[in-house]
């Protein structure tokens with residue numbers, strides 16, 4: 001047990017419980033050392049059956065628990081800033097679920113706090129960068145064979161939205177993944193956002209603007225459009241097509257099993273992200289554990305987390321005003337001068 005990276009998991013809800021299972025059963029080189037959730041029953045149930053785990057209702061107490069050498073933050077977005085700063089104060093490496101910090105001012109405080117330490121401590125949970133299909137698309141675009149990318153057409157559909165999901169969250173929770181993926185795939189910042197609001201689906205909860213059509217402009221003149229529809233009712237579908245000067249490439253159609261029976265064939269559609277991106281989460285957490293044990297920090301960095309929050313914030317303003325909103329990014333500290341991998 002001594003050689004394993006002891007991880008404190010903050011938040012034992014949907015994602016936290018899945019990451020606890022992953023650290024315990026899938027990933028090598030790590031163990032769950034502490035679990036914290038203000039809901040004591042939830043924390044205890046997520047830690048049940050694991051050896052040598054302390055259970056807390058106070059997240060800070062979990063960081064100071066015996067055996068903790070790293071932190072995985074899976075609490076709701078508004079709790080991330082306090083948790084990240086507490087981890088930084090203890091020089092603990094962190095994997096923080098998206099959104100890093102939902103508001104851009106808070107996200108910038110994280111950039112400044114880490115930059116002041118002079119070294120990276122945090123990896124941000126944009127797991128699509130670890131998905132096999134996204135990685136193939138990235139390699140293809142970086143290889144240059146398709147020429148200059150002109151447009152990305154993206155689809156992001158969920159079966160249904162959780163209780164309390166707001167119209168803004170379609171952008172700052174769901175589309176935050178497309179924001180990061182587009183920045184990473186294109187190697188460009190997103191500079192402006194426009195949001196169109198079709199008549200909401202009758203399947204969406206009363207008052208929720210769902211679906212939305214989000215259009216991003218990039219610094220070198222590419223366009224990225226996203227259909228986000230979080231109460232589609234039928235499946236979890238994430239697609240991305242890159243249209244370039246010399247060809248196009250699309251991912252997301254095939255992540256399924258085809259079942260053939262007499263007279264026909266049926267393609268299964270994943271019902272949620274834990275299924276569609278299962279491999280990506282596994283690779284993400286394994287990469288974090290491996291890098292941490294080597295004394296390194298890799299993957300999406302806090303600048304990526306900040307940029308995603310700033311773009312999403314502009315998107316929420318565009319949703320409210322109906323106009324085009326420019327993205328205003330702070331100067332990028334030298335620590336993040338090289339794009340993260």
Ligand SMILES: NC(=O)C1=CN([C@@H]2O[C@H](COP(=O)(O)OP(=O)(O)OC[C@H]3O[C@@H](n4cnc5c(N)ncnc54)[C@H](O)[C@@H]3O)[C@@H](O)[C@H]2O)C=CC1
Pocket residue numbers: 010011012013014015016036037038039042059074075076077079097098099125127173273
């Ligand atoms: N990468 C991805 O695809 C996904 C990421 N997420 C992200 O994961 C995070 C958690 O989301 P879910 O698990 O879906 O939410 P959830 O609501 O299922 O669970 C959150 C848990 O955190 C606990 N909590 C509240 N305040 C806390 C605090 N200060 N410290 C520790 N725990 C606290 C709650 O009691 C709850 O048990 C969010 O940031 C969300 O955006 C969620 C779904 C998918």
Ligand SMILES: O=C1[C@@H](O)[C@H](O)[C@@H](O)[C@H](O)[C@H]1O
Pocket residue numbers: 158173174175177230273
């Ligand atoms: O991160 C996620 C959720 O928070 C978000 O609400 C979903 O729309 C995304 O598909 C999922 O990956």
